Amino acid sequence: MMRRRIDIKLGLAILLIFLLVLLPLGFVVDRLFVTFFYNKAHQQVNELAAHYVKMSEAEHGLSPDLLPTMEEFSKSAVYIMNADGELAGTSRHSNQDLSLLITKEDLVQLEREGSIDKEVTDSHRQDYYVSGKSIIVNGQHQGGVFVASSMSEVQQSISSIRRMLTIAGIGGFLLAIGFSTIFARKMSRPLMQMERATRQIAKGKLDTRIEVQSQDEIGTLAIAINEMARDLQHYQDSRNEFIANISHELKTPITYLEGYTDIVLNELYDTEEERQQYLQVIRAEARRINLLINDLFELAKLQEGKEQLYMEAVEICSLTENAILKVAMKAKEQGLAISFRSDLAEVVVNADAARMEQVILNLLYNAIRYTKEGEISVHVTQDEENMSLSISDTGSGIPEEDLPYIFDRFYRVEKSRSRVYGGSGLGLAIVHKWVELHGGNIRVESQLGKGTKFEIKVPLL
Ligand SMILES: Nc1ncnc2c1ncn2[C@@H]1O[C@H](COP(=O)(O)OP(=O)(O)OP(=O)(O)O)[C@@H](O)[C@H]1O
Ligand SMILES: [Mg+2]
The missing domain is CATH 3.30.450.20 (PAS domain)
Structure with missing residues (x-):
């Protein structure tokens, strides 16, 4: 039709x-x-x-x-x-x-x-x-x-010329009909093809692709539709993967909860001390689920662009020192020292103070979590346009092949061991999003067994 x-x-x-x-x-x-x-x-x-x-x-x-x-x-x-x-x-x-x-x-x-x-x-x-x-x-x-x-x-003479003119006119008209039919078919064929393809894509056949036959607007439209299909496919894949990851992440602590509550309910322990231990595991797992769900919500909101930034002039040196104070106890427990150095007395950026602190805390917690011994050093500096903050540690480091994925959701280097450390692999994904929303960027350098350095850059006020 x-x-x-x-x-x-x-x-x-x-x-x-x-x-x-x-x-x-x-x-x-x-x-x-x-x-x-x-x-x-x-x-x-x-x-x-x-x-x-x-x-x-x-x-x-x-x-x-x-x-x-x-x-x-x-x-x-x-x-x-x-x-x-x-x-x-x-x-x-x-x-x-x-x-x-x-x-x-x-x-x-x-x-x-x-x-x-x-x-x-x-x-x-x-x-x-x-x-x-x-x-x-x-x-x-x-x-x-x-x-x-x-x-x-x-x-x-005139009527014979008129006859010739009429014949030429009819000939031309027939040619025009032929030509316009061919031309119209040629023009409309790719459009029809695209219409069919978009219907297929709408039905969920996301691997549908259109053959790009020309460089004109119709060709560009075909390219755009192909890109749309590719994006949708990527979106669907990552959503499926995301859901699989969440289920997987929740399954482990919930299995623990189930197992340990059964033990306590059926009084399968010998001493009161043992019972306390089981209850503590239950509590730790519940807290873990809670944290995970909080992170997930935050990430979901970030991805939908629903999180709002309250921008103000923020002085980074004092903000960082404050953050370091908050993690000092934890570092001390592991015997780690945290040093702070700034090239300037004050470095002011346009940022959401609470989010900026969250970013720094996240990086500091990672440094502490993945460093057994040595020290963590924090350095603040600035160039003409950006403030730069780096957090270096002398920890386990990240293998080179994992570096490109480190900011992906749920990505952890040592999948089995990470449970010991308690991470779910969402921290860096959140950090990355926040820094991006501030108009900045984050980089990582790492040497396996030697240490890791994260550097964030945010535009100056
Ligand atoms: N400073 C670091 N040194 C070594 N490895 C690191 C460092 N920071 C991050 N990693 C690696 O990157 C992975 C992802 O970090 P991310 O902060 O996203 O997740 P996480 O710390 O495992 O969990 P959480 O969601 O609780 O932060 C970690 O699992 C760890 O393997
Ligand atoms: Mg982390």
């Missing part, structure tokens, strides 16, 4: 343009030919009459004996009239009804004005062009000559 419509629309548009050009053009050509032929015929008749007048005047009177000479030149009928309006001689070709061709009024007009031109149709519907001229000798009207020429030859 759709196909027919666009084909027909395009085809009709082309045909219409064609007709709009062809019809006026045909009309103009026709007019040109008609005028040209008639003018030519009239001119010939006029010339003949003038010629005869000249010859007669040279002979000083009417000279019917000139008629045979005239007949040599033309097929026109020649009539010589004397001063009284009577026929003084006719040529061989003159077989028309004279009273129709030359009326009394014509003779009067000829005497008065010296010449006359007119068109007459006889009883056989034949058209004649009549040209009359008076013969004047010594200022005296001696009579006149009338030349009458049938227009049938001219009319025949």
